[in-house]
Amino acid sequence: MKSLLNRRSVLAGPSHLVQIAREHAANPVLPDDKDETAFAATDSSAVPTSPAEPVRPVTTLRPVPVVPSPVYTRGVQIADTAEVEWLCKEEALTPFRVFRSFDYSVSLLFHAKELAYYIALYQDGSLWRALKAPDLEAAEGAFHHFEEQATRLSDGETRRAQLEAQNEQLARMIASSEAQAERLRNDLQRRGAQEQTVSSRQHQVRKEVAQLEAQRVAAQAHLNKAHRQIHQLNLASNEAIPHLPGR
Template identity: 35%
Template sequence: MKHPLLMWRAVLVAASCALSSGGGVMAAQGETAAPRNASSAAIASAASVTTAASVLSTDAQGNVAELTQLIHDAKLSELRTTYNGSYGASLFFYPRQMAYYVALFQDKHFWRVIRTDDTSRAESMYAGFAQQTAQLADVEIRRMQLQAQKAYLEDIIAMSTDRAKRLQADLNVARTQQARVDDYQRQTQGEAAALRMEKDKVQAQLRQVQGEVIQLQRQTEAGLPPRN
């Protein structure tokens, strides 16, 4: 694994090559993409292209350009780095001059860089910058949380809508089948009533025929000795 500052240096060298080839500052910004999950990535994200452009610019002045050049030359030691959202703070040590650089950055851009020879002041400024990143990231983190909650609720709505459609489909089937059953029941009841009437008519006919049979039997047996 490369040393963090070596990875910074690689980022800055790549940006320098892009600028020297005529790509300009915007091209260098487009070509730099470093991971942020490691200590080296913390530095690479902070320095990135904006600081590289500052080094190569003839008008570049101040601590930002000085820190960037030292990173480019691999002369610094990274002591601490804190991330909060896209904001970060780093504390660097320059052994050759016994100096400290305290940097505040946001989304691949150095924001503030303070140089001091006082160890206590360097630690204090770093703590202040780290606290500042936490405060600055509050809105960003809250936005991320709200975005996640919104997406979660949208997923629930989508699932609930799909469930409602399924239930409505089942209800439509049930209603259609219920209507068919009702029609069948009415038809069956009508047929049963008609059959009941037919049965009563047939029974009446049966009683009539049976009566006629009895009368004919009596007539046939008239004058004959009675049965035992």
């Protein structure tokens, strides 16, 4: 019995004082052998006997965002598309809001006779889906819901329009660059041809200048020769004149 109590005190850790009734404290009842066996079995199951068992960490609780309920739960109902088309044909609906994104459009329509609101989603001008709301607040919520849906549906159209515009811009830039490159090539070719013409002309001019210079030198030599001959002839002529005495 003492060994069992010592074992329980060691396993259970520090002891705690427990208030009991006076009649039980005056007449304490000790458990018999069967109760000891049952108590030991219960106590051993309550306290882990294997110290090597890993302790599992407790997952920290984090706040989870509350997802708002769909618009259909706030009095919004599915409307009959044929009825909506007939009301539009009869001009019984007044448009409050209109949203359009490429082939998709959303309209918030007011039926004054019934004080009801219709939210219509169109695809390429054809009525696709329609909702009916009893008040403007719920109708605006449904309208924004359809607006987000139309925006998501037209994301591909938006991207396609952007890519088409970018491709057209790139094509224009490529054409402009190619035209500019062609002009530069033509300019370079024309400049090269002009430089070749100028070079040939300069060579021809230098050749003609050399020829003219040779002709000038030959003419100057001939002229000098002629002057010498004239001088000699003058001298010969002067020798034939008799010497006349002066007065």
